[in-house]
Amino acid sequence: MKKIVLALALVAASSISAFAQASDFAAVDTDGDGFVNLEEAQAAGYEFTDEQWTEADANGDGVLDEEEYSAATQG
Numbered sequence: 001m002k003k004i005v006l007a008l009a010l011v012a013a014s015s016i017s018a019f020a021q022a023s024d025f026a027a028v029d030t031d032g033d034g035f036v037n038l039e040e041a042q043a044a045g046y047e048f049t050d051e052q053w054t055e056a057d058a059n060g061d062g063v064l065d066e067e068e069y070s071a072a073t074q075g
Ligand SMILES: [Ca+2]
Pocket: 029, 030, 031, 032, 033, 034, 035, 036, 037, 040
């Protein structure tokens, strides 16, 4: 059972990175308001903890602008 879970986690991790490379800010910003909120980020396959989200949201407005998004998702 543990092996299955691990395998699924690996598949999920590899598909997330593949998607991240193929996607850009505009694609993740599905409602087109110019910001990526946590729901949009999660829908795109990113998994942010509250802590990670707070850290990524440099100006603290609760959403990521393109600059914050790039910084959070690259590297
Ligand atoms: Ca948005």
